[in-house]
Amino acid sequence: MSEPVIEFEAVDKWFGQLHVLRAIDLVVAAGEVVVVCGPSGSGKSTLIRCVNGLEAIQGGELRVLGESLTRPGVSMPALRTRVGMVFQSFNLFPHMTALENVMLAPVRVKGLGRAEAERAARALLERVRIPDKAEAYPANLSGGQQQRVAIARALAMQPRIMLFDEPTSALDPEMINEVLDVMTDLAREGMTMMVVSHEMGFARRVAHRVVFMDGGSIVEEAAPEAFFAAAKSDRAKEFLSKILTH
Amino acid sequence: MLDLAVVVDNLRFMLLQGFLGLGAFGGGTLRLAIPAIVLGFLLGIAVGLARLARTPWIRVPAGAYVEFFRGVPLVMVIFWIWFIIPQLVRLPIPEYGVALTAFVIFEAAYFGEIVRAGIQSVPRGQVEAATAIGLTPAQAMRHVVLPQALRNMVPSLVTQMIVLFKDTSLASIIGYVDLTKAAQIVNDREIRPFELYLFIAVVYWICTYSMSRVARRLERRAAAA
Ligand SMILES: Nc1ncnc2c1ncn2[C@@H]1O[C@H](COP(=O)(O)OP(=O)(O)O)[C@@H](O)[C@H]1O
Numbered sequence: 001m002s003e004p005v006i007e008f009e010a011v012d013k014w015f016g017q018l019h020v021l022r023a024i025d026l027v028v029a030a031g032e033v034v035v036v037c038g039p040s041g042s043g044k045s046t047l048i049r050c051v052n053g054l055e056a057i058q059g060g061e062l063r064v065l066g067e068s069l070t071r072p073g074v075s076m077p078a079l080r081t082r083v084g085m086v087f088q089s090f091n092l093f094p095h096m097t098a099l100e101n102v103m104l105a106p107v108r109v110k111g112l113g114r115a116e117a118e119r120a121a122r123a124l125l126e127r128v129r130i131p132d133k134a135e136a137y138p139a140n141l142s143g144g145q146q147q148r149v150a151i152a153r154a155l156a157m158q159p160r161i162m163l164f165d166e167p168t169s170a171l172d173p174e175m176i177n178e179v180l181d182v183m184t185d186l187a188r189e190g191m192t193m194m195v196v197s198h199e200m201g202f203a204r205r206v207a208h209r210v211v212f213m214d215g216g217s218i219v220e221e222a223a224p225e226a227f228f229a230a231a232k233s234d235r236a237k238e239f240l241s242k243i244l245t246h
Numbered sequence: 247m248l249d250l251a252v253v254v255d256n257l258r259f260m261l262l263q264g265f266l267g268l269g270a271f272g273g274g275t276l277r278l279a280i281p282a283i284v285l286g287f288l289l290g291i292a293v294g295l296a297r298l299a300r301t302p303w304i305r306v307p308a309g310a311y312v313e314f315f316r317g318v319p320l321v322m323v324i325f326w327i328w329f330i331i332p333q334l335v336r337l338p339i340p341e342y343g344v345a346l347t348a349f350v351i352f353e354a355a356y357f358g359e360i361v362r363a364g365i366q367s368v369p370r371g372q373v374e375a376a377t378a379i380g381l382t383p384a385q386a387m388r389h390v391v392l393p394q395a396l397r398n399m400v401p402s403l404v405t406q407m408i409v410l411f412k413d414t415s416l417a418s419i420i421g422y423v424d425l426t427k428a429a430q431i432v433n434d435r436e437i438r439p440f441e442l443y444l445f446i447a448v449v450y451w452i453c454t455y456s457m458s459r460v461a462r463r464l465e466r467r468a469a470a471a
């Protein structure tokens with residue numbers, strides 16, 4: 001197995017009194033694609049938001065790219081440039097064009113010159129297959145196009161890990177595939193990915209491992225074929241019967 | 247009969263002295279309104295950011311400041327500074343200093359609330375997305391939150407600036423020679439209140455109307471982008 005890049009060790013997370021992550025143990029290796037699924041409210045978003053420090057943990061240890069996130073003095077902005085994130089609701093900056101969205105971090109965080117940043121940004125928009133939308137504002141893009149710009153924006157700092165939080169849940173059905181195709185390309189190129197998704201076709205084709213969560217715990221982990229064909233826990237079986245029948 | 251000659255004869259005094267503040271009396275509506283708007287807005291940004299600070303040591307006093315000044319009449323604030331501050335510092339403060347201080351302190355409370363609401367109108371996801379690509383909190387505020395917040399604030403900011411502009415006429419109660427006071431001075435001599443006060447109404451109206459026109463153009467341009 002290649003080197004571990006994300007290591008959860010007995011991680012606990014509370015929101016006030018609410019125990020949202022319970023003694024999570026999970027290791028993701030470089031180049032691995034892990035799909036996280038489970039019922040709503042089970043802690044999937046919180047789990048991946050811990051990886052780039054959007055949520056702080058209260059117990060256990062979490063190491064990302066070898067750095068412990070609980071170590072005092074760890075620079076979160078620096079870490080976040082190496083971990084890209086894509087949100088369910090895109091969250092593009094509405095006052096900037098697609099190109100400017102992608103250029104913002106390279107220019108402001110990395111201090112890249114505008115010309116160089118623009119060249120790189122155009123190449124990324126090409127990679128997510130919308131080079132012709134560089135000058136468009138988010139309001140004039142379809143959901144699928146917005147999400148692909150968001151992926152390009154997350155790739156702009158050349159991250160080693162990409163996190164996806166239900167990237168296709170807010171999309172009309174006919175746009176889901178254009179986003180999944182881009183994600184599939186990324187996975188094939190060897191990107192380490194944690195993907196919260198109920199797209200079982202994507203999980204089957206692309207994931208190396210499926211993690212099933214319920215009530216803040218990881219209930220089951222398996223290769224996709226094994227998980228879909230024969231989930232072990234009753235909770236996973238019940239969950240699968242619900243999402244596969246509609 | 248409407249006799250506009252009285253307006254024409256005193257036009258120079260009312261406009262140069264009263265409106266612009268060029269002349270022996272100091273004074274001037276614009277000379278008060280423009281710095282009051284600029285400084286009040288700048289202090290308002292500080293107050294608005296302070297209202298959203300994490301530390302209660304900053305947030306709570308800022309909240310008290312806003313609640314206090316929004317709860318008292320502007321005239322009272324002007325009187326306080328006029329009567330009380332000179333006693334405390336044992337120095338006479340000129341009318342201009344009194345009026346400007348009163349307006350900036352008072353209006354910053356209102357501008358602060360507009361700034362706070364504008365910042366809060368920007369969805370949380372925007373800050374998260376900015377954070378996730380590696381921007382520091384200050385960079386996220388500067389490049390992502392404030393540009394969107396300012397755009398959302400334009401209508402209420404302009405409304406508040408118009409209110410402030412008209413409220414400068416209150417400075418005449420401490421003898422500050424603004425447009426209103428200038429008209430009053432002329433009227434004491436000429437006794438033509440109808441013509442004179444109609445004239446200054448037109449001047450105030452032209453100013454506020456152009457402010458709202460500019461605002462509407464800004465809004466439309468922002469909406470197009
Ligand atoms: N910022 C928050 N403050 C308080 N509770 C939260 C917050 N975010 C999520 N939660 C709660 O934590 C639990 C897990 O949420 P989440 O990770 O979003 O679940 P999922 O993504 O699996 O639907 C839910 O009960 C949710 O209500």
Ligand SMILES: [Mg+2]
Pocket residue numbers: 044045046166
């Ligand atoms: Mg979620």
